[in-house]
Amino acid sequence: MRRIGDALDGAVSQLSPVVGDAARAECLILLAYATGRQTSSLRLSLDDELSAADTETFDAAITKRLKFQPISQIIGYRDFWKHRFYVTPDVLDPRPDTETLIEKAVELGPFENVLDLGTGSGCILLSLLDEWPRAIGTGVDASAPALDIARKNTQTLSLTDRSEFIIGDWCNGISQQYDLVVSNPPYITQDAMDALDPDVRNWEPRMALTPEGDGLDAYRAIASTVQKVLKTNGVLLLEIGFDQGPSVTQLLIDQGMSDVQLFQDINGKDRVVYARKSEQKGQ
Ligand SMILES: C[S@@+](CC[C@H](N)C(=O)[O-])C[C@H]1O[C@@H](n2cnc3c(N)ncnc32)[C@H](O)[C@@H]1O
Known part of the structure; x- marks a missing residue:
């Protein structure tokens, strides 16, 4: 001993x-x-x-x-916002940066129904549903193993009766409309992937980290289809990389979204883009 x-x-x-x-x-x-x-x-x-x-x-x-396996994967959880989330190599390890998006949503809310695109562990959707006891929500992900983790977290947080998780490709195939759409999509550029720490590069799902290319494809896909899943005056909140504010802002303006604004994280870096579906657009 x-x-x-x-x-x-x-x-x-x-x-x-x-x-x-x-x-x-x-x-x-x-x-x-x-x-x-x-x-x-x-x-x-x-x-x-x-x-x-x-x-x-x-x-x-x-x-x-x-x-180089991340601590969260070894111990099996990550504390995020107000709760503990089960984490495996099938999901992105929830980041403190993403709490900026939660803070902004909570400031603007409550919302009645929420769509989380690329839900992963479910940390964004479940944190928001817990904040708003009357809200219901949908989490979408292209990864079936990630959705299994999200469902497990939903059970742990006793939120199964107010949430559903569906496999899908961003907004495609969603027929409902929501008051709030949130997403922390993969946004690392293909070139930047090689420079990532091995903890991240070798252990987190590549599809959770990068859409390849210039890192903007997930924003393009969401910007071009999000109006059909937003109610009139519905709000979109997207997490972005610190240098992607101008590009993502332009993508949303090009698609006719209104009131596009950037919000900064605790370090003063652009981290969240806000946009609203105006009454005239996408009807
Ligand atoms: C950056 S992770 C975010 C996970 C979680 N929302 C969070 O903030 O920790 C991006 C998520 O998008 C999912 N994803 C990637 N491509 C997708 C697609 N085409 N449609 C839906 N989800 C996708 C990934 O599987 C991953 O779970």
């Missing part, structure tokens, strides 16, 4: 060359996962012994991290 402190120090030396300064914090999270204890309690229990079973789980977790 090993002391917790020794197991921690050993893992930190293994992980430091791979993740640098984050090694100690990451090892503590993985140790907490392996032992079922809080990181704060572990810091105060460095002389306790690690059981054989916990040692095995911890070592396996460190081995996965040495292969």
Whole structure:
């Protein structure tokens, strides 16, 4: 049996060359996962012994991290907005950036019915439905395994009676109209994919990260069809990459959307595009 402190120090030396300064914090999270204890309690229990079973789980977790598997996938969840979302390699790991879109929607809401295009883990749709107890919503994704994760998160959050998940290609095949359409589509350019950290490039679904090419194809597809799924005066909120504001704004204006505006994230970078379907357009 090993002391917790020794197991921690050993893992930190293994992980430091791979993740640098984050090694100690990451090892503590993985140790907490392996032992079922809080990181704060572990810091105060460095002389306790690690059981054989916990040692095995911890070592396996460190081995996965040495292969760049994201922490969220190893421990199986990511905390996003107000809830914990189940995460696997089949879905994008929910990002803090995306909370900017939630903040904007909550500021503008409540909305009665919501369509989430490219729902992945369901983190956007489910966070909004939880904020608005009378709202109902639909999550669409082109990935069946991603929808399985979204459905699992829906059950955990007890939102099954107010949500449905359907496989599809953006707005195609949707006959209903919604008050709010949200999307965090894949937007990394094909060229930028090679420069991504291996945690992201090797472990998250490529179709969740990039539409290939210039990174704008998903916005083109959504901009050209979204009016048919929006009610008059309905709102569209899109997450964007920090340098995509002008291009996405132009795409939406070209398609006749009204009041197109950019909103910034906590770092002052363009992160969300707002647009509204005006009374005259797309009727
Ligand atoms: C950037 S991820 C966003 C996931 C989740 N909404 C979030 O914010 O964490 C983009 C999602 O779009 C989905 N997707 C990719 N192409 C699609 C398409 N043609 N139609 C619908 N969804 C698509 C991917 O499977 C992925 O789940």
